[in-house]
Amino acid sequence: MSKIAFIDMEGVLIPEIWTFLAKQLAISELNLTTREVADYQSLMLYRINILKKHKVTLAQIQEIIKQLEPMAGAFDFLTALRGKGYNIQIISDCFEEFLQSFVSKLLIPINAVYCHQLQLDAEGYITSVNYSRTQGKQEAVKNYPFSLRHSIAVGDAFNDFSMLSAVTKGFLFAPSETVLNQAPAEFSIVYSYEEILNSNF
Numbered sequence: 001m002s003k004i005a006f007i008d009m010e011g012v013l014i015p016e017i018w019t020f021l022a023k024q025l026a027i028s029e030l031n032l033t034t035r036e037v038a039d040y041q042s043l044m045l046y047r048i049n050i051l052k053k054h055k056v057t058l059a060q061i062q063e064i065i066k067q068l069e070p071m072a073g074a075f076d077f078l079t080a081l082r083g084k085g086y087n088i089q090i091i092s093d094c095f096e097e098f099l100q101s102f103v104s105k106l107l108i109p110i111n112a113v114y115c116h117q118l119q120l121d122a123e124g125y126i127t128s129v130n131y132s133r134t135q136g137k138q139e140a141v142k143n144y145p146f147s148l149r150h151s152i153a154v155g156d157a158f159n160d161f162s163m164l165s166a167v168t169k170g171f172l173f174a175p176s177e178t179v180l181n182q183a184p185a186e187f188s189i190v191y192s193y194e195e196i197l198n199s200n201f
C-alpha cells in the first residue's frame with residue numbers, strides 16, 4: 001500500500017502569495033490575513049472586492065505570481081520524499097489558477113493538487129470561489145482512509161491542524177508564534193526540510 005505525504009503549499013513549499021501580491025501591486029489592503037479576518041471565505045470576498053476596485057484581473061495576477069519561486073530546497077525535498085516511497089498529495093487552501101506556475105516548477109501532477117477554483121467574469125476579474133471542501137483539510141485526507149497509518153502531513157498554519165491530526169505523523173513547519181502557541185502537543189515542530197527527512201517516520 002502506498003504511503004502518502006499530504007503537504008500544504010504556501011508557507012511550506014512556496015512563499016505566501018497574497019503578501020507578494022500586496023507588495024507587487026502596491027495594495028496594502030491585500031496584506032490582511034486570517035489573523036485579522038478569522039473567516040477565510042469572508043476574507044476572500046474582501047480580497048475579491050479590493051482586486052476589482054483596483055481593476056486587477058486574474059491574468060495580471062498570474063503574471064506576477066510567475067515571478068515568485070518555490071522555497072529553496074522544496075523541489076529536492078519532494079524528490080527525497082518520493083525516494084522514501086511517498087506519494088505526494090498537495091492539500092492547499094489556495095486556487096488552481098494561482099498554483100499553476102508552481103505546480104510545473106515543482107513537477108507536481110495537477111491531479112495530485114487538492115485546492116479551490118476561481119470564477120471569473122467576462123472581463124477576467126475574479127468574482128467568486130468554488131470551494132472544493134467546506135469543513136477543512138481533513139476532508140481531503142479522509143479520501144485515503146486505508147493509507148493513513150503510513151502517512152505524514154506537513155503544514156504551517158491553523159488551517160493545517162485537522163490534516164496534521166488525521167495522519168500518523170504531523171509536521172508543523174516553521175509556524176508563527178501564534179500558531180505554535182496553539183499547536184497540539186503531538187505535532188512535530190520543524191524548521192527545515194532536513195529535520196523532516198531526518199526524523200523517524
Ligand SMILES: [Mg+2]
Nearest residue numbers: 008010011156
Ligand atoms: Mg500554509
